[in-house]
Amino acid sequence: MIPAPPKQDQASATQASSSAKSAAPTGPGADLGAEVMSATTRSIVVGVDGSDGAAHALEWVATFAADLGAQVTAVHALGLLEHLGQYSVPAWSHRDEILQLLENQWTLPLKGVPHRCTVVDGNPVTALIAAAEDEGAELIVVGRRGSGGYPGLLLGSTSEALVQQALRPVVVVPPREVSL
Amino acid sequence: MLALAASPDRDHHDTGTGHPERPERVKAALAGIQEAGLADAVKALEPRPATIEELTRAHKLSYLEAVHAFCESGGGALDPDTVVSPGSWDTALLAAGGTLAALEELKVGKAELGLVLARPPGHHASADTAMGFCLINNVAVAAASLADQGERVLILDWDVHHGNGTQAIFYNDPRVLYVSTHQAPFYPGTGGLGEIGGPQASGLTVNLPLPAGATGDIVAKVLDEVATPVIERFAPTWVVVSAGFDGHRDDPLADLALTAGDFADLATRARGFAPAPGRLLIVLEGGYDLNALKHSMAATLSAALGENYRPEPSSSGGPGADHIEAARRVHAVQLS
Numbered sequence: 001m002i003p004a005p006p007k008q009d010q011a012s013a014t015q016a017s018s019s020a021k022s023a024a025p026t027g028p029g030a031d032l033g034a035e036v037m038s039a040t041t042r043s044i045v046v047g048v049d050g051s052d053g054a055a056h057a058l059e060w061v062a063t064f065a066a067d068l069g070a071q072v073t074a075v076h077a078l079g080l081l082e083h084l085g086q087y088s089v090p091a092w093s094h095r096d097e098i099l100q101l102l103e104n105q106w107t108l109p110l111k112g113v114p115h116r117c118t119v120v121d122g123n124p125v126t127a128l129i130a131a132a133e134d135e136g137a138e139l140i141v142v143g144r145r146g147s148g149g150y151p152g153l154l155l156g157s158t159s160e161a162l163v164q165q166a167l168r169p170v171v172v173v174p175p176r177e178v179s180l
Numbered sequence: 181m182l183a184l185a186a187s188p189d190r191d192h193h194d195t196g197t198g199h200p201e202r203p204e205r206v207k208a209a210l211a212g213i214q215e216a217g218l219a220d221a222v223k224a225l226e227p228r229p230a231t232i233e234e235l236t237r238a239h240k241l242s243y244l245e246a247v248h249a250f251c252e253s254g255g256g257a258l259d260p261d262t263v264v265s266p267g268s269w270d271t272a273l274l275a276a277g278g279t280l281a282a283l284e285e286l287k288v289g290k291a292e293l294g295l296v297l298a299r300p301p302g303h304h305a306s307a308d309t310a311m312g313f314c315l316i317n318n319v320a321v322a323a324a325s326l327a328d329q330g331e332r333v334l335i336l337d338w339d340v341h342h343g344n345g346t347q348a349i350f351y352n353d354p355r356v357l358y359v360s361t362h363q364a365p366f367y368p369g370t371g372g373l374g375e376i377g378g379p380q381a382s383g384l385t386v387n388l389p390l391p392a393g394a395t396g397d398i399v400a401k402v403l404d405e406v407a408t409p410v411i412e413r414f415a416p417t418w419v420v421v422s423a424g425f426d427g428h429r430d431d432p433l434a435d436l437a438l439t440a441g442d443f444a445d446l447a448t449r450a451r452g453f454a455p456a457p458g459r460l461l462i463v464l465e466g467g468y469d470l471n472a473l474k475h476s477m478a479a480t481l482s483a484a485l486g487e488n489y490r491p492e493p494s495s496s497g498g499p500g501a502d503h504i505e506a507a508r509r510v511h512a513v514q515l516s
Contacts, residue, residue: 017201078367080341081261121366121368122344122369
């Protein structure tokens with residue numbers, strides 16, 4: 001049911017996304033992904049948190065968005081803990097710093113794909129659902145962390161909560177280590 | 181007399197190394213009671229867990245069962261901020277039960293003020309979602325209990341973050357008036373001026389968003405000029421405070437510029453909103469700098485009991501005058 005991501009490391013994925021407009025989707029999940037996303041797909045919302053899982057999801061998005069001409073909105077939900085300690089700037093200006101990270105580093109896999117970045121406050125599930133509504137997105141895409149998930153439990157992860165609550169199709173891209 | 185519900189010896193809510201919402205917060209708040217010289221005024225209540233029936237006044241049963249099961253299975257991260265351990269569920273039940281135990285003590289006239297040092301905090305938890313360090317909405321459980329007994333409840337939320345969970349639970353409930361001062365834009369992204377309540381409770385949600393750097397004079401003024409007329413018209417029979425101290429200027433998670441003296445000013449107002457002694461309950465929410473929490477708690481309790489202990493003076497001169505005017509325009513329409 002869930003399209004598998006292409007088998008490639010992050011560095012090669014970034015290069016691939018740059019030229020993705022002229023390349024057909026590759027990898028074992030490509031055909032299934034194309035079925036999920038019809039030719040009318042024009043807007044995709046993807047959750048980004050700077051993790052490797054999110055980067056992997058972006059690689060998956062980049063492949064299909066470029067081919068289908070879809071606009072991508074990369075959303076980062078700014079949580080409570082991100083205001084703490086490791087960042088030496090006041091919380092109110094921290095939002096700008098995170099936005100720069102999102103634009104310049106976290107979304108590198110989207111290079112060459114039309115996209116925009118947005119930082120919103122709050123719970124990632126709520127933020128992604130709201131962004132998808134605002135954009136009229138046909139699809140919401142998130143990565144799944146390689147650890148910290150609790151399969152089978154109602155509240156185990158952002159991706160599980162999103163699948164349960166979203167009224168739009170959701171693609172959950174597995175972490176690299178369990179890729180087919 | 182101060183009726184105190186706190187269970188530091190039964191606190192098994194482990195959020196992990198480095199997490200700011202930690203058991204030491206309750207100990208800092210208890211130290212604040214000593215600092216204010218109120219130790220002799222304390223009546224310590226026997227902790228008791230809230231029952232499922234009491235919790236379902238504010239939460240969906242399916243949600244409670246899911247959180248319970250998640251904790252029992254070993255815990256983990258419910259969202260990037262909200263971490264639970266196997267002991268979190270029982271600890272959360274004691275926090276919510278503490279609010280009810282304090283209300284029971286107040287109702288029979290055995291105390292002038294109730295204080296619940298709750299862990300985990302609660303005001304971000306909605307009927308069916310845990311977030312922002314919160315599992316059970318302790319204040320909502322207390323307010324719903326009072327409302328079911330025919331009371332009219334003012335919830336005054338001065339945590340630096342908007343209490344999205346509390347607002348959502350009572351958004352269309354005419355028995356409860358929710359007033360929140362909070363930094364904006366900021367987590368959790370809710371609490372805009374236009375959020376004023378549902379069709380059955382229009383005007384009974386009063387959001388007072390303030391900019392980073394706002395000082396105590398701004399918070400006091402917006403309460404006096406915008407919220408107080410609404411509160412007076414509502415005429416609460418009980419006041420429950422979501423007392424977060426993360427608006428303190430030393431707090432690592434936020435950027436308001438309040439001092440312990442400002443929290444004394446807020447507590448004085450809360451005491452004034454209560455219709456009589458024994459109708460005021462203060463429940464701990466946020467506050468992550470331990471010294472700021474201790475001093476602010478000391479000043480708050482002193483003022484709430486009509487005394488005057490101020491380890492720091494009130495603050496003034498910060499931004500936010502335009503925010504007051506914007507809020508005044510919105511709620512003047514509601515009052516008219």
